[in-house]
Amino acid sequence: MYRIMYLSRAVVRFSDDELEELLLKARQNNSKRNVTGLLILKGRSFLQCLEGNKEDVLEIFEKIKNDDRHDSLIEVIEEEDSKRYFPNWYMGYKTINELDEVRTKKLIDFSESKNINAFSNDDISEIFKEFIEVK
Ligand SMILES: Cc1cc2nc3c(=O)[nH]c(=O)nc-3n(C[C@H](O)[C@H](O)[C@H](O)COP(=O)(O)O)c2cc1C
Secondary structure (H helix, E strand, O other), X not given: OEEXXXXXXXXXXXXXXXXXXHHHHHHHHHHHHOOEEEEEXXXXXXXXXXXXXXXXXXXXXXXXXXXXXXXXXXXXXXXXXXOOOOXXXXXXXXXXXXXXXXXXXXXXXXXXXXXXXXXXXXXXHHHHHOOOOOO
């Protein structure tokens, strides 16, 4: 199982309809390839986790990287793992309001930071792990 997490910035703030359309498309494509993950939005900052077979994840990530609705894309984590964080979500979606205070602060610091290296992979993983569904 292969995982990518990245941070990016929407060129223009997404309306609710635009976001819904994006998620619909993402879920359609991801379900065909059994790619799962989570998208977090805070203002114009996106943080996304994509996981699945390496080939499938990279193919989808390539499309995402070329999407001109966002820019300043920074890949923060690329790793192999034995299991998925989000096995049940073809693309879950959360706003920052659903994060607890500590995670929120971390994510805001992170998304506003010019120095991406100030954040460890563990910091970023922690933000996502908050949402892992316990079955
Ligand atoms: C922040 C963000 C996250 C996205 N996430 C996904 C995703 O998880 N899966 C996906 O297929 N497309 C995602 N997209 C859309 C892709 O960039 C692209 O528009 C889409 O995959 C095109 O699909 P199509 O080739 O079937 O038309 C995302 C776009 C943005 C801006």
